[in-house]
Amino acid sequence: MISIPHKTKQFLVVLIKLLIVGGAFYFIYNQLANNDKLDWAQFLVLFKKNQSVAGIGFILLLSVINRYLEILKWQNLVSYLKPISVSEATKQVLSALTGGVFTPNAVGDYAGKAMFFDKSETKTVVFLNLICNGIQMVLTVIIGLFGLLYFNAQYHVITTKTAAILFGILILTFIILFSIKKITIKGYSIEKLIHKINEIPKRIHQKNIFLGIFRYLVFSHQYYFLFLAFDVDLPYLTLISAVTCVYFLASSLPTFQFLDFAVKGSVAIYLFGILGVNEWIVVFISTLMWFLNVVLPVIIGSYYVLNFKVLTPALYKKEGDET
Numbered sequence: 001m002i003s004i005p006h007k008t009k010q011f012l013v014v015l016i017k018l019l020i021v022g023g024a025f026y027f028i029y030n031q032l033a034n035n036d037k038l039d040w041a042q043f044l045v046l047f048k049k050n051q052s053v054a055g056i057g058f059i060l061l062l063s064v065i066n067r068y069l070e071i072l073k074w075q076n077l078v079s080y081l082k083p084i085s086v087s088e089a090t091k092q093v094l095s096a097l098t099g100g101v102f103t104p105n106a107v108g109d110y111a112g113k114a115m116f117f118d119k120s121e122t123k124t125v126v127f128l129n130l131i132c133n134g135i136q137m138v139l140t141v142i143i144g145l146f147g148l149l150y151f152n153a154q155y156h157v158i159t160t161k162t163a164a165i166l167f168g169i170l171i172l173t174f175i176i177l178f179s180i181k182k183i184t185i186k187g188y189s190i191e192k193l194i195h196k197i198n199e200i201p202k203r204i205h206q207k208n209i210f211l212g213i214f215r216y217l218v219f220s221h222q223y224y225f226l227f228l229a230f231d232v233d234l235p236y237l238t239l240i241s242a243v244t245c246v247y248f249l250a251s252s253l254p255t256f257q258f259l260d261f262a263v264k265g266s267v268a269i270y271l272f273g274i275l276g277v278n279e280w281i282v283v284f285i286s287t288l289m290w291f292l293n294v295v296l297p298v299i300i301g302s303y304y305v306l307n308f309k310v311l312t313p314a315l316y317k318k319e320g321d322e323t
Helices: 006-033 040-050 053-078 086-100 107-114 119-155 160-179 190-199 202-229 236-251 257-274 279-306 313-322
Strands: none
Touching: 053 086, 053 119, 053 202, 053 279, 086 107, 086 279, 107 119, 119 202, 119 236, 202 236, 202 279, 236 257, 257 279
16 A cells, blocks of 8 residues: 655645635636626616615525524434534534535535544445435425425426326335335345434434424525515415425436536526516526525635544544543
């Protein structure tokens, strides 16, 4: 095995930090500066017309609550491994978000969180992160399906026959998955996954589900309130069902975090176009949601990434003794 000098390691760590932060900021700038669908003149006119310190504060508060709930979810799940403080959970979540901003389906998020733990705990940390993100995905699918049913009943986007076929395929997929749960691929199987999930105490799962539901309500209603701020006057159920459809349909598409607003924006343009909402308003709201819930946390996460210190085995041992 090739031994890398300590100073070389330090240089590589600094270089990786700068690449992560620099890459994140480049992609953010590129998406904001080169999006020709963002009509800043129209936005400024509407902003001056409806500007409200209380309104802006409320929207920002929802972003803080959204990310704080994600931090609490992570703190709760990691308690299965070892207890960590809210500040430590904040550092891990925001650092991982920054690292995952330009990786497909936020793969960097998993590696980012694992960096804060001993190598022997990597598999467990990745699994816990899978549970953390998985519950949010499950909630998005379940709530999104109900939203899609309501939206389709009102506007007939797809025929009843097509909807029945889609639900039939979904149910058939679940039946097949559980019927072959004992089949092992490279040492992994659905049965083993279920067993591993059941090893985590029920109270942790219950709290994770509760926080996940609360978080979904926060970011979906932030979307809703932004439409109200842009003078979109539609019935609550119609508007919120369209929002749940956007999250449901967008979540099924593989994407990068830095393209998240573009994917959701494209889906939103189609759905809200049916409702007669101007395209530029939909694009702006999707961009604002991305800016408030991804860009701002990434800016804070960049600070943690730049100050990240690689823990040596000795430090791991010291931390273990302290806890």
